Amino acid sequence: MTDSTATPNDQLRSARKATLSPSGSRRPMSRQELADACNAELERRYEAQGRRPRWAGMTEKTIGTLERGEIRWPNEDYRRALCAVLKSDEPSLGLYIDRSASAPKADQQTLGEEPDSSQRQGVGPLAGRPDEYDRGFPFGQDELEWSIDQSADQALIFASAAAAGLDAQSTDDLFSRASDIAQEYASQDRWRTFNRARNLRDVAFEQATRTKRPDNLADLYLLSALNGLLMASAAFDLGRPSGALRLAQGARTLAGLSGHTEAEAWSFGLVATLFNWQNRPKQALVEIERARRLTSSKKELFRILHIKARSCALLGDRGGTEAALDEAQRCLAGADFGSLLHDQIAGEFGFDSARASACAGAAWLHLEDGAAARPHLEAAIAGYEALPQVLRPWAPLTGAQVDLATACVMSRDLEAAEAAFEPVFGLENGRRISTITGRVDSTVRQLRTGYTTDRHARQLGSRIESWSMEFDQRSIGAQW
Structure with a gap:
C-alpha cells in the first residue's frame, strides 16, 4: 500500500538522471535501465x-x-x-534508516520491501506456502534481528510510560536489555551493536522527556549513558575515533547527571582510553585523575590504573608505568564486590584479568620493551582461550595475538613472532576493525625498521602485508 505522506527521494532520482543511458542515446538513464543495470551487477556479484x-x-x-x-x-x-551502478554511497542516494519521531512516517520504514506483486502472497506475513514466503522475504537476517530487537525495546518503553513514571520492574527490564547488549559486545558485529545501543538510548531519551519523577530521570540518564558508552566503543572499532570521543564525552555528562559515580568514573576511563589511542596521553591523564577522585571502587581503580599505565608509557615514562601497574595489583587484592558495571552488567563493562594483562602488555610495547610485554600478552591470550568458544571475545584475543607478535619481533624472536601471528591469518571476513589494523601496522613497521637486512623478517613482513591487503578485499566482499 502506498503511503500518501511519503517524501520523494530526489537524491536517488537526480543520481539516475545524471547517469547516461547505456543505449548511447545521450539521454538520462531510465528507471527500467537502472533496474536492469542493478540486476546485472547483482548477477555478477552472486556468480563471483x-x-x-x-x-x-x-x-x-x-x-x-x-x-x-x-x-x-x-x-x-x-x-x-544501486551504489555500484550510480557510483555513489547510501546517504548520497537518500537511502537511510531513520527511526526518529520527527521523521515522516514513510521515512521511518527501515526494512526493505519488495514492491512486485509477485512477492505478496495472500494476507499476513506468513500467508502462502513456506517456500513462497522464504523466496519473498524482504530483508536479511541482521535486519530482521535488529527489527525484532527494536520492537522489543520500544515495547518495554511503552509499557513503562505511565504518568507516574517507571515502576521498578520496568527499570529492571530496561537495564537487563542494556546488559544483554554489553555482554554480547565481544562476539557481535560492531555495527549491529552500535545500532542496538542507539535504539535503546533513543527510546530512553524519549521517555526522559515525558517523566517528571527525579528517580526515574536518574535511571533513564544512567541507561542512556551506558548505551552511549557502548556506542562509543563500537564507533571506535568501526574506525570513527572522533565520533567515538564525542559519544563518550556525552555519555560521561549523562552519567554525572544520573548521580551514579561508578558509571561516571567508567566514562572518564573510556574518554582517557580514546585519548590514548589518539596519542594524546596528557589529556588522558587529566581524565584519569578525575576518575580517581570520583570513585572508591577498587575494581574501577584497577581498570583506571591500567589505562594510566598506557598513558605513562606513551609519554616514555617507564617509572610511571611500573608504578601504575603495581598500584593496580594492590587494588585487585582488595577489590570490592557487587559492582553494577563490573559484576551485574559485565560484558564490555567488565575488566577481568585477561583484559588487564592485554593492557599491561600494550603499555610495555609503547615503551618498546618486548621482553616485558610478552608474559602479559601470553597471559591475556591464555585467559581468552580458556573461555568457552561462544564467549570468547574475538577482537581482544586477536589484538593480543598481534601484540604478542610485535613483542616477539622486538625481542628478536622471529619464529615466535610468526607463530603468534599465525592464528590472525585465519581471521574471519568482516572483522577488520581499527583496534586490529593499527596493531598489524605496528608489527610490520617493527619488521621493516628493526630488521633491514634479515631475509626471514622481510618474508614475514611481506606475508603479513599481503594478507592485510587480501583481508581488506575479503572484508569488502563480505559486506555484499
Missing part, C-alpha cells in the same frame, strides 16, 4: 561469490517506489547494487 539470488530482481516499479520515497531502506543487496 557462488551465491544463489535471494530476491526476484529489480523492476521499473522497484525504482519508482524508491524514488517516490515509499521505501527508504531496501534490502542490502539492492542498496549495494
Whole structure:
C-alpha cells in the first residue's frame, strides 16, 4: 500500500538522471535501465561469490517506489547494487534508516520491501506456502534481528510510560536489555551493536522527556549513558575515533547527571582510553585523575590504573608505568564486590584479568620493551582461550595475538613472532576493525625498521602485508 505522506527521494532520482543511458542515446538513464543495470551487477556479484539470488530482481516499479520515497531502506543487496551502478554511497542516494519521531512516517520504514506483486502472497506475513514466503522475504537476517530487537525495546518503553513514571520492574527490564547488549559486545558485529545501543538510548531519551519523577530521570540518564558508552566503543572499532570521543564525552555528562559515580568514573576511563589511542596521553591523564577522585571502587581503580599505565608509557615514562601497574595489583587484592558495571552488567563493562594483562602488555610495547610485554600478552591470550568458544571475545584475543607478535619481533624472536601471528591469518571476513589494523601496522613497521637486512623478517613482513591487503578485499566482499 502506498503511503500518501511519503517524501520523494530526489537524491536517488537526480543520481539516475545524471547517469547516461547505456543505449548511447545521450539521454538520462531510465528507471527500467537502472533496474536492469542493478540486476546485472547483482548477477555478477552472486556468480563471483557462488551465491544463489535471494530476491526476484529489480523492476521499473522497484525504482519508482524508491524514488517516490515509499521505501527508504531496501534490502542490502539492492542498496549495494544501486551504489555500484550510480557510483555513489547510501546517504548520497537518500537511502537511510531513520527511526526518529520527527521523521515522516514513510521515512521511518527501515526494512526493505519488495514492491512486485509477485512477492505478496495472500494476507499476513506468513500467508502462502513456506517456500513462497522464504523466496519473498524482504530483508536479511541482521535486519530482521535488529527489527525484532527494536520492537522489543520500544515495547518495554511503552509499557513503562505511565504518568507516574517507571515502576521498578520496568527499570529492571530496561537495564537487563542494556546488559544483554554489553555482554554480547565481544562476539557481535560492531555495527549491529552500535545500532542496538542507539535504539535503546533513543527510546530512553524519549521517555526522559515525558517523566517528571527525579528517580526515574536518574535511571533513564544512567541507561542512556551506558548505551552511549557502548556506542562509543563500537564507533571506535568501526574506525570513527572522533565520533567515538564525542559519544563518550556525552555519555560521561549523562552519567554525572544520573548521580551514579561508578558509571561516571567508567566514562572518564573510556574518554582517557580514546585519548590514548589518539596519542594524546596528557589529556588522558587529566581524565584519569578525575576518575580517581570520583570513585572508591577498587575494581574501577584497577581498570583506571591500567589505562594510566598506557598513558605513562606513551609519554616514555617507564617509572610511571611500573608504578601504575603495581598500584593496580594492590587494588585487585582488595577489590570490592557487587559492582553494577563490573559484576551485574559485565560484558564490555567488565575488566577481568585477561583484559588487564592485554593492557599491561600494550603499555610495555609503547615503551618498546618486548621482553616485558610478552608474559602479559601470553597471559591475556591464555585467559581468552580458556573461555568457552561462544564467549570468547574475538577482537581482544586477536589484538593480543598481534601484540604478542610485535613483542616477539622486538625481542628478536622471529619464529615466535610468526607463530603468534599465525592464528590472525585465519581471521574471519568482516572483522577488520581499527583496534586490529593499527596493531598489524605496528608489527610490520617493527619488521621493516628493526630488521633491514634479515631475509626471514622481510618474508614475514611481506606475508603479513599481503594478507592485510587480501583481508581488506575479503572484508569488502563480505559486506555484499
